[in-house]
Amino acid sequence: MNATVITPDLPELEPPRSFYTYKSGLGSWLLTTDHKRIAILYAVTITLFFIMGGVAAAMMRINLVEPQGALLSAETYNKTFTFHGVVMVWFFLIPSIPATLGNFLLPIMIGARDLAFPRLNLMSWYLFVIGGCFTIACLLLGGVDTGWTFYTPFSTMFSNTNVILVAVGVFVTGFSTILTGLNFIVTTHKLRMPGMTWFKLPLFVWGMYAVSLVMVLATPVLAMTLSLIGLERIAQVGIFDPALGGDPLLFQHMFWFYSHPAVYIMILPAMGVASEIIPCFARRKIFGYEFMVYALVGISVIGFLVWGHHMFVAGMSPTATLVFSILSFAIAVPSAIKVFNWTATLRRGRITFEAPMLYALGFVGLFMIGGMSGLMLAAPALDIPLHATYFVIAHFHYVMVGGTVMAYLGGIHYWWPKITGRLYSEAWARFAAILMFFGFNFTFFPQYVLGYLGMPRRYHAYPPQFQTLNILSSAGASILALAYLIPVVYLGWSLFRGARAGNNPWGARGLEWQTTSPPPKQNFLERPVVQKAYAYDEPSPDGQPASGATA
Numbered sequence: 001m002n003a004t005v006i007t008p009d010l011p012e013l014e015p016p017r018s019f020y021t022y023k024s025g026l027g028s029w030l031l032t033t034d035h036k037r038i039a040i041l042y043a044v045t046i047t048l049f050f051i052m053g054g055v056a057a058a059m060m061r062i063n064l065v066e067p068q069g070a071l072l073s074a075e076t077y078n079k080t081f082t083f084h085g086v087v088m089v090w091f092f093l094i095p096s097i098p099a100t101l102g103n104f105l106l107p108i109m110i111g112a113r114d115l116a117f118p119r120l121n122l123m124s125w126y127l128f129v130i131g132g133c134f135t136i137a138c139l140l141l142g143g144v145d146t147g148w149t150f151y152t153p154f155s156t157m158f159s160n161t162n163v164i165l166v167a168v169g170v171f172v173t174g175f176s177t178i179l180t181g182l183n184f185i186v187t188t189h190k191l192r193m194p195g196m197t198w199f200k201l202p203l204f205v206w207g208m209y210a211v212s213l214v215m216v217l218a219t220p221v222l223a224m225t226l227s228l229i230g231l232e233r234i235a236q237v238g239i240f241d242p243a244l245g246g247d248p249l250l251f252q253h254m255f256w257f258y259s260h261p262a263v264y265i266m267i268l269p270a271m272g273v274a275s276e277i278i279p280c281f282a283r284r285k286i287f288g289y290e291f292m293v294y295a296l297v298g299i300s301v302i303g304f305l306v307w308g309h310h311m312f313v314a315g316m317s318p319t320a321t322l323v324f325s326i327l328s329f330a331i332a333v334p335s336a337i338k339v340f341n342w343t344a345t346l347r348r349g350r351i352t353f354e355a356p357m358l359y360a361l362g363f364v365g366l367f368m369i370g371g372m373s374g375l376m377l378a379a380p381a382l383d384i385p386l387h388a389t390y391f392v393i394a395h396f397h398y399v400m401v402g403g404t405v406m407a408y409l410g411g412i413h414y415w416w417p418k419i420t421g422r423l424y425s426e427a428w429a430r431f432a433a434i435l436m437f438f439g440f441n442f443t444f445f446p447q448y449v450l451g452y453l454g455m456p457r458r459y460h461a462y463p464p465q466f467q468t469l470n471i472l473s474s475a476g477a478s479i480l481a482l483a484y485l486i487p488v489v490y491l492g493w494s495l496f497r498g499a500r501a502g503n504n505p506w507g508a509r510g511l512e513w514q515t516t517s518p519p520p521k522q523n524f525l526e527r528p529v530v531q532k533a534y535a536y537d538e539p540s541p542d543g544q545p546a547s548g549a550t551a
């Protein structure tokens with residue numbers, strides 16, 4: 001008797017192995033269509049870009065220790081800040097949270113297996129890398145000295161550097177942004193699991209959705225602007241050059257029509273991250289959920305109407321100046337609603353200060369300082385003397401580095417146990433977060449004062465009375481650099497040696513905490529249970545008790 005057992009083929013049910021052990025080898029990563037692996041690919045690449053941008057920042061800060069410039073010639077200094085700006089904006093900040101945390105978490109948070117278009121997702125990463133290669137090639141071939149804003153007529157008529165190469169790099173990356181945005185929009189519309197209604201979505205998903213709309217609508221304008229710069233440089237067609245009948249103001253309108261919304265591409269995801277972390281460590285559902293959603297959407301819409309505040313001294317009409325000023329004040333309203341609601345969530349919460357919470361609180365504080373100084377700049381009477389000074393540098397670093405980078409790191413720490421299945425050293429993580437907050441203020445607060453005293457930006461040398469504050473700022477920058485290095489060490493350690501994290505180490509709510517850590521390739525082994533967002537007042541499906549904090 002031969003009793004052969006015929007096992008039925010079950011192609012759907014893969015063994016419950018995590019997404020990064022189910023297959024190995026470089027090829028399985030470089031050709032993956034798994035949104036979780038693509039998120040890791042992005043995380044690795046943007047970290048490399050952050051390091052390159054950081055080296056450029058260090059060179060600038062070393063140079064500015066001495067009034068006559070300690071390290072770089074004027075020309076090299078110009079190329080250094082251009083490279084720093086281009087890399088940090090397009091190759092770090094814009095992709096940071098959406099491409100890494102968004103890619104990893106968006107499908108899981110809505111109960112889907114992947115994004116709507118997995119192959120397009122992989123292609124977005126390749127476009128990103130190709131764009132990055134152009135930018136690095138440009139650096140190796142001598143660099144660009146126009147600043148990351150490429151203002152004409154300098155960029156088109158006078159600069160004899162590789163403007164076109166870097167424009168191509170940014171142009172190609174733009175496609176990556178657009179495709180990611182489309183993918184997120186379609187995924188959020190089509191792949192939510194049954195029961196996951198729009199108003200049960202976590203605010204992180206709302207943040208990804210809002211930012212995707214901005215990405216898809218704004219980035220094409222950047223692509224056009226960069227193409228026109230190229231055309232003007234090569235063929236002198238007379239779009240921007242007044243001698244040929246063009247208008248340099250047109251360039252600024254086009255550039256900022258993209259680049260102001262782009263700053264919201266950087267900050268909306270950060271708001272999404274903070275809105276996950278704060279309720280979790282306050283053990284309380286977020287205050288005013290609906291208002292938080294409307295505020296996100298409101299910011300995305302008004303974000304398209306305020307670009308002119310970058311051009312108050314460029315020669316706009318007084319009427320345009322007035323309108324842009326008023327609209328810029330208007331955008332403070334939804335931003336203030338968000339800060340108010342985070343604060344209200346904290347009130348009467350049972351707060352604990354784990355590392356992700358420290359980063360999130362750091363984000364809220366620094367974003368507020370950055371935002372308030374933005375209001376000052378939105379008043380033309382203040383902007384006219386402060387424009388193109390270090391006050392502006394301080395303003396956008398408070399928002400982008402104090403805001404987005406802090407939130408990004410907060411998110412990395414919060415979801416680290418989910419992504420890797422491991423815990424990191426809480427003591428080191430708290431230490432790094434506090435050191436970073438301190439180092440950050442030490443670096444950038446003196447720059448507000450420098451700007452107020454009249455030190456212009458983009459100069460490699462300066463009058464001696466500005467030296468003390470510059471030394472302070474550079475000293476702070478070295479502390480900040482150290483604070484960025486520490487997480488690299490303990491997170492790297494955690495990756496190989498960290499204790500097992502378990503599925504839900506923070507006792508958090510949300511579908512991503514109902515699957516294993518790290519998640520299996522298909523995201524869930526069992527069907528997760530949808531609750532309303534931030535149901536900290538109810539027990540969670542995985543057995544975590546209700547928090548008891550007052551709602």
Ligand code: HEM
Pocket residue numbers: 054057058060061081082084085086088089092093147148149393397400401405443457458459477480481
């Ligand atoms: C880590 C410490 C950092 C230091 C010490 C630093 C320092 C500087 C300096 C000295 C400038 C040039 C100012 C000028 O001469 O006009 C600058 C410009 C800029 N930085 Fe940073 N930076 C840091 C981090 C970052 C990060 C993380 C980002 C973005 C994520 C960023 C984005 C920018 C941008 C967009 C500019 C404008 C460039 C321009 O206007 O041409 N920086 N930074």
Ligand SMILES: [Cu+2]
Pocket residue numbers: 259260263306307309310
């Ligand atoms: Cu703006």
